[in-house]
Amino acid sequence: MTTMIQVENVAKTFTLHNQGGTRLPVFDDVNFTVEAGEALVLAGASGAGKSSLLRILYGNYRPTSGAIRITHAGRPVDIVSAVPRTVLDIRRRTLGFVSQFLRVIPRVSALDIVRDPLLARGASQGEASDRAKAMLTRLNLPERLWNLAPATFSGGEQQRVNIARSFVDPSPIMLIDEPTASLDAANRDVVVELISEARTAGSAIVGIFHDEAVRERVATRYLDITSFRKAA
Amino acid sequence: MTVHASFPDAALEPAPLLTVSGVSRFYGERIGCADVSFDLWPGEVLGIVGESGSGKSTLLRCLAGIDKPDAGEVLFRAGPEPLDIYSVSEQERRRLMRTAWGIVHQNPRDGLRMDVTAGGNVGERLMDRGDRHYGKIRERALDWLQRVEIAGSRIDDRPRQFSGGMQQRLQIARVLVSEPRLVFMDEPTGGLDVSVQARLLDLLRVLVRDLGLAAIIVTHDLAVARLLTDRLMVMKDGHVVEQGLTDQVLDDPHHAYTQLLTSAVLSV
Numbered sequence: 001m002t003t004m005i006q007v008e009n010v011a012k013t014f015t016l017h018n019q020g021g022t023r024l025p026v027f028d029d030v031n032f033t034v035e036a037g038e039a040l041v042l043a044g045a046s047g048a049g050k051s052s053l054l055r056i057l058y059g060n061y062r063p064t065s066g067a068i069r070i071t072h073a074g075r076p077v078d079i080v081s082a083v084p085r086t087v088l089d090i091r092r093r094t095l096g097f098v099s100q101f102l103r104v105i106p107r108v109s110a111l112d113i114v115r116d117p118l119l120a121r122g123a124s125q126g127e128a129s130d131r132a133k134a135m136l137t138r139l140n141l142p143e144r145l146w147n148l149a150p151a152t153f154s155g156g157e158q159q160r161v162n163i164a165r166s167f168v169d170p171s172p173i174m175l176i177d178e179p180t181a182s183l184d185a186a187n188r189d190v191v192v193e194l195i196s197e198a199r200t201a202g203s204a205i206v207g208i209f210h211d212e213a214v215r216e217r218v219a220t221r222y223l224d225i226t227s228f229r230k231a232a
Numbered sequence: 233m234t235v236h237a238s239f240p241d242a243a244l245e246p247a248p249l250l251t252v253s254g255v256s257r258f259y260g261e262r263i264g265c266a267d268v269s270f271d272l273w274p275g276e277v278l279g280i281v282g283e284s285g286s287g288k289s290t291l292l293r294c295l296a297g298i299d300k301p302d303a304g305e306v307l308f309r310a311g312p313e314p315l316d317i318y319s320v321s322e323q324e325r326r327r328l329m330r331t332a333w334g335i336v337h338q339n340p341r342d343g344l345r346m347d348v349t350a351g352g353n354v355g356e357r358l359m360d361r362g363d364r365h366y367g368k369i370r371e372r373a374l375d376w377l378q379r380v381e382i383a384g385s386r387i388d389d390r391p392r393q394f395s396g397g398m399q400q401r402l403q404i405a406r407v408l409v410s411e412p413r414l415v416f417m418d419e420p421t422g423g424l425d426v427s428v429q430a431r432l433l434d435l436l437r438v439l440v441r442d443l444g445l446a447a448i449i450v451t452h453d454l455a456v457a458r459l460l461t462d463r464l465m466v467m468k469d470g471h472v473v474e475q476g477l478t479d480q481v482l483d484d485p486h487h488a489y490t491q492l493l494t495s496a497v498l499s500v
Contacts, residue, residue: 017488018495059477061484084463084477085273105437105459106430 003071004173004204005034005057010066012052026052027228030066036172039195039205041219044226050208053225054175057206058097059087070095070173092120096171100178102162104151110136111146114164121169135164139190155182163191170198176207180214192217247309249274249414249446255294255304263470264290268304270465270475274413277440277447279461279478281454281493287470288450289418295448296335296416297325308332308414330360334407338419340399343406344391350377350402351387357410376405380435397428401435408439415440417449421456433459454494458482466490 011028015021026049034040042050055061057068059079069076072094079087079095091097105113111132118128136146139160150158159182166174176195180188188211195218199205209215248271257264265287272278280288293299295306297317307314310332317325329335337343344353354373363369374384380401382394391399400420407415420436421429437460440447451457457464457478464481466474466489474487485491 014484015486017491055483060479062476062480062486085276087477088462105434107434 002036003033004036005071005206006069006076007032007057008067008069010056010063010068012049012056012061012063027225030225030228032223034173034204034206036202036204037199038220039199039207039218040221040223041215042206042208043222043224044229048226048229050225051177054097054177054206054208058095058175059090060097094172096166096174098163098166098174098176098179100159100162100181102150102158104149104158106151107149109147110141110150110153110161113150113161114168117165118169123169131168132164135168136161138194139164140187156184156187159183160187163194167194167198170194170201170203172202173204173206174198176205176209178208178210180209180211188214247314248272249309250295251307251309251314252295253304253307255291255301255306257290257294257299257301263287265294265467265470268465268472272414272446272448274446275444276463277445277449277461279457279464280448280450280467281452281457281464282467283452283493286467288452288467290470291467292416292418292448292450296333297329298335310413330357331410332412333414333416334410334412336400336403336407336415336417336420338422340391340396340403343403344399346391349388349390350382350394353391353402353406354409357406361410372409373405376409377402379439380405381431395428397424397432400424400432404432404436404439408443408445411443413446415445415447417447419451420449421451421453429456436460454482466493 007030010030012026014024014026016024030053042053044050052061056063059082063080066080067078068080070079070090072090077086077090079090082090111129114132114135115128118131119125123131133146141157141160141164145153145157150161153161163179180191183191192214195205195207199220205218207218209218250272253269255268256266268291270278280291282288290299294301300318306317308317308328309315310328317328335343345356348356351370351373354376355369358369358372374387377384377387382398382401382405386394391402394402421432424432433456439445440460449457449460461478464475464478465472466481466487468489474481474485474490481490482494485494
């Protein structure tokens with residue numbers, strides 16, 4: 001098995017300088033690994049720090065201490081201490097983040113949003129379009145919406161565009177935060193299938209799923225992060 | 233393969249395009265900017281944010297060759313050897329400014345020649361570069377006007393007949409036509425209506441990506457920084473108080489001042 005993520009002694013405390021220097025300890029001494037082909041589901045009550053941990057793995061939140069080694073182009077790279085352009089390269093080629101919200105960019109069509117990661121990885125225009133269309137079809141996004149900018153789409157439609165963008169070319173590591181929050185049952189099933197397909201193809205998955213049925217279908221292993229909770 | 237071939241893989245680029253060390257500029261007793269150091273790599277877009285008077289425009293002027301810093305150096309790699317932009321002759325620096333990098337001013341009037349046609353404004357940069365074939369220059373000018381969404385039929389109009397948003401797009405065409413490797417932008421969307429801003433931002437985003445430009449963008453608008461930049465430097469009272477990946481700095485700000493900035497806007 002190939003270790004894709006190795007978390008070592010990670011701690012996180014937020015310090016709110018403009019609110020009297022309040023310190024919000026989230027967790028400390030977090031240690032775990034994730035292998036290729038497994039789906040690790042983060043468990044723990046709301047507010048336990050699941051989303052914070054996921055953002056730390058992505059290099060978005062900066063931990064107070066510790067290291068996170070991401071296997072990138074065959075070698076472990078600590079995303080915490082890496083320079084910005086290395087972090088961006090890791091995200092472009094190795095590490096995907098699927099959130100519940102689409103960051104809408106003015107004037108960019110749904111199809112272009114989904115094509116974008118393929119083009120960034122060097123696919124031809126034609127191949128990118130074909131694969132993007134196939135993914136939007138699979139997620140039941142009506143064809144009449146493809147060439148429109150998603151600013152006016154419903155929450156569920158935007159979410160499906162975001163999922164299509166994330167799964168059109170699954171990364172070796174996929175970090176997933178509540179992907180099915182506002183989807184109907186049929187589309188929820190598609191998302192579960194997409195995650196399972198990515199995992200079977202070798203991606204390492206780390207996710208947060210509030211829907212218990214989804215969680216049980218996706219998970220190969222659970223990690224209860226309450227155990228890392230720092231005594232306040 | 234030529235010496236100036238671009239490097240498709242970021243990991244293979246041998247050296248930063250710009251190396252800034254210890255740059256300081258003082259106005260008498262007052263600090264303009266103090267001890268600023270960073271590297272900028274080919275294709276990277278760096279944002280400098282901070283409120284008015286934080287020193288971000290002063291820093292930009294030092295980096296862009298307009299205003300000599302009192303201390304520190306700015307190294308630019310146009311060829312194999314890095315060049316200290318303030319130790320070369322005035323003439324050499326001006327040549328660099330016209331060919332290897334470009335400056336987009338907040339006020340288009342500072343970057344355009346208002347008494348020269350739109351086509352002339354764009355074509356002039358090509359002539360600076362040594363192009364002499366009138367037909368080809370006009371053809372390229374026309375192509376660039378269309379890329380910045382100005383109708384070709386306006387090619388012989390003067391900028392004063394254009395709206396503010398069009399003038400800004402024309403300035404961008406004038407800067408980018410000479411294919412600079414590095415572009416400096418000072419509040420490029422400042423003073424424009426929100427809808428005009430959105431269009432300009434989208435245009436800049438696409439151009440920067442398609443051309444693989446390195447850019448340094450000064451803005452006080454965090455949403456602009458979020459959309460256009462890879463990295464962010466936060467300035468306060470002339471000092472850099474925090475820097476990192478743009479999403480790190482905006483989503484998990486560590487410095488008190490950055491926390492204040494990010495909490496003062498509704499949603500970025």
